[in-house]
Amino acid sequence: MVWHKSPLHPILITIALSAGLVAIPASLSRAQSGANTPARSEIKVGWNSFEPPETGAPGRRVGGGTRSICPAEARELTALVPQTNMGRTITARPTVILYVPALPTEMNVEFTVTAVSEDNYTQVSQQSFQTKGGSTIALPLPETETSLDVGKLYYWDFSIVCNPKDKSGNIVVGGWIDRIEPTPTLTAELQNASPEEAFEIYSREYIWYDAAATLAEQRRAAPDDKTLAKTWQDLLTSVGLEEIANAPLATMTSAPNTQSSAP
Known part of the structure; x- marks a missing residue:
């Protein structure tokens, strides 16, 4: 595992999906080719308009309180996602960003991505490694992993493992990923866009994961x-x-102990 730093369980999901549960307001259409690119200082405020599907695992953005044996610091684990825990991407292997608080010792962590459908859930990726935290990390889905399919929903979770024999006490955060198909106009816009322009385009189209990852890389x-x-x-x-x-x-540019359950 290699980290570049600057100053600056699979979980069980009770599936209750039905078509159309991911609500996208008409005003936030996926093809807004006529919209003006906002100035750098203008940040969209409608990220929370995208509702997650109604399942038994709505997602937890902050580790929060628990009767876990985990150190108190671990409860500050935070997923950088909108308050609804839902975000969109046009990327086959998107980057997830989260804040891992400083931990008193190096601890095992797990990052899992699960495909969720009306009938079942399938783990498509799992990474595990050790960290002492103390930073916001950008965690890309590795090139060796199965890519995410257009039109499918995925749930990711990141766990600080406090007791390998009883993971019920882990500190866990997670969120939903909706991979969408970019319009030809959007694809053309992004083709020659600078990182600054790409961030503005992603923000305009409310494509959370790609906007956040693009800006995080510039910031780093x-x-x-x-x-x-x-x-x-x-x-x-x-x-x-x-x-x-x-x-x-x-x-993180590489991760040991990466597993894929998908063919």
């Missing part, structure tokens, strides 16, 4: 850029996570 590469710092602060504020905007940012 230029930690002293005040404009990027302000934009990052504004993005997290737009989803109620401003308190972790100043955490150091790291990117």
Whole structure:
């Protein structure tokens, strides 16, 4: 596992899906080719308009209180997702971003992605590694993993493993991923876009995972850029996570113990 840092269980899901449960307002259409690109200082505020499916696992954004044997610090584990826990991507292997608080010792963690359908759930990816935390991490789905399919819903969860023999006490956060098909106009816009322009386009189209990942990479590469710092602060504020905007940012470029259950 390699980390680049700058200053700055599969879970059981009770499936109750039915068609059309992922509500996308008409005003937030997937093809907004006529919209003007917002200025860098303008951050969308409608991320929470995308509702997750009605299942037994609505997602937990913050580790929160638990009777776990985990250290108290672990409860600050936070998924960087909108308050509804739902986000969209046009990427086959999107990047998930989360804040891992500083832990008193190196601990085992697990990152799992599960495909969710009306009839079942299928684990498509699992990574495990160790970390002492203390930063916001960008965790991409590896190239060796099965890619996410267009039109399907996925649930991801990230766990701090406190007792390998009894994972019921783990600190867990997670969220939903809706992979969508970009319109030809959107694809053309992104083809020659700079990272700054790509972030603005993703934000305009309410494509959370790709917007956040694009901005996080810019922020990591230029930690002293005040404009990027302000934009990052504004993005997290737009989803109620401003308190972790100043955490150091790291990117994991490889992960040991990666498993894929999909063919």
